[in-house]
Amino acid sequence: MKILKLLLGAAAIVCTINLAHAQAPETELLEEYASPGVRGMGKGKGIVIGYERVPQFDITSDAKDPRLQDGSGRVRRHNKFDVKLNAPILNKPQTKLIFGIDYKFEEFNFEDVTPAAYDLYEYLEDKNLQSIGAQVAYLHSIDNRRFYLVRLKGELNGDFTKDDINVDLFDYFKSTVDVAYGWKKSPDYAIGVALQFGYTFGRKSVYPAILYNRTYNDRWGVEAIFPANARVRYNVNDKTLLFAGYRLEGASYNLYVDEGPLSEFGEIELRRTDVKGVLRLEREIYDFLWFGVEGGFRQYYRNRIFDEVGSKDEILDNDLSGAGFVKFEIFVVPPRRFMEKNK
Template identity: 70%
Template sequence: MKNLLLLTTLFFIPFFLAEAQVTPETEVLEEFASPGVRGEGKPRGVVVSYERLPGFGIESESDNPRVGDGSGRIDRHNKFSVRAFAPLLNKPQDKVVIGFNYELEEFNFGGLTPASYDLYRYLEDKNLRSIGLQVLYLHSLNERNFYFIRVKGELNGDYTRDNINVSDYLKGTMDLAYGWKKSPDYVIGVGLQWGYTFGRQRVYPGVLYNRTFNPKWGVESIFPANLRVRYNLNEKTLFYAGYRLEGASYNLYVDEPPLSEFEDLELRRTDIKGLLRVEREIYDFLWFAVEGGFRQYYRHRLYDDVGSRDELIENDLAGAGYVGVELYLVPPRRFTQK
């Protein structure tokens, strides 16, 4: 599966740093800096989500004459994920959060035959999986400055329970960030991520800008990875509009020629979403979200080896609308109010 995702160390900050918010016992005395601002959505413990794109076209080109070119249509592109977060340490100055994720990504092609393009036949109904474990450490230096470190390991690829080999699919990500809390409504920061937002593992920079302008309006931005304008209708309903970059990298081990001639294939993708989103409380600790918009693929390529720069197949995927739903748990109100 993917790895939500993302271009900077700060890309996952809405999920992880929210988890590190103070408990009722420390809330009154809390004077240490943190990345959150007033008006943001509630911290999440468990998140279940599903996303679907309807049909869109695909064209593939390869300089390898045995692989050749192809074209087709993807009837459905489905993504399912479960994420869970829990605090291991929650002190005023130091917070440690552990996170787990399990994700599936699937392509369903239309009109496939035994003579169809080899890559399409291999990916048809194939579950591209991602299982990840991560640890985040947030340290507040004082009431204005903080930094955090996040380390994540994932198994990304076409494995099943019967054929998984950790060394074949393991990918690591590390994030570092430093921030300044100008006020309870204004936070800025800078950071670096060593990760897979653009497919191949490399270092990406990012700038955090979180600001609440008034009780109704705010901005949550981690440039250039994402930007969202927030509108708080009330404490139970939030609206967002903005964009998000996403990337993924999957190791593939194909057993049919001609792709089986390459031992360690790697599929990398990067896309950008323009989105509208609404989050709404169902009951105290239970919320749901609906998100929709347009996804444009920036890059979708198959490489002849893991970490290689040599493209075996370059895929051109048409843009398409998408819709996603989420159901998630938050701390009960009695735990977050004085």
């Protein structure tokens, strides 16, 4: 489990590096100041809207507490929706301060859910498991070889409603701090190390990661934050990119169950871990507007319920069968006039 936690933490750091790259045009990377981006990487994403669907798969639940029973069922679909916005507060060649906000939710739809169905499945049916986050990232280039990055992020994660936010805001709040230090070996090669301190996957922990971005020629490159994310990039042309690789994803949600056997525990926590094999296409629609489509196989490694937030005491261990998935995105990137101006 310790190794798994390290993997998950590294996965969370991916968004920190990507957030910095969002405001580091590749034309600026080549000369004076170092940054995580390399030649050939896609343009930084300022606004992203995405939708993901996983179709039918089986679920079984193994009770770890005598007050609960085992259960089984079938999920008709698992939907995820997210919106992200990144914008520079300070955008100087050597120093960048970036503000980002995001909103996402996921929901499960089960087959044959009735009042007599398994308690957890009945509770999760059409329930929006939400996350609202805000972050600030500071990227500073020490010189043309070295850079460092600091990110602060706060999130509200759970099955909350508008009324809950007004009354119990801090019950859902979790914070993280990311720090990274890197070296720009050339315009085509950047490496670095990173640490995260926070509650991204439930209990407070420290997670390490290694950054490796490299472009080998005009067509091929690798973008990775080991061990949680790695993909091979193929540049078809300036308007089309192809990727193949894998990534780890995870989340934790605070749940307030007020009916059925689970209500005996009050506030509980759902933590999940997924491993994805991914094929992805990114294509320009018009100048600053792009779309992305990806698909592959999603293996649910862990999906567990704990008796309280941050606890080690597991009360349900859910086994979710692997399944294919598809995701669609539309996103806004810096327009060509902006990129040419930065030259």
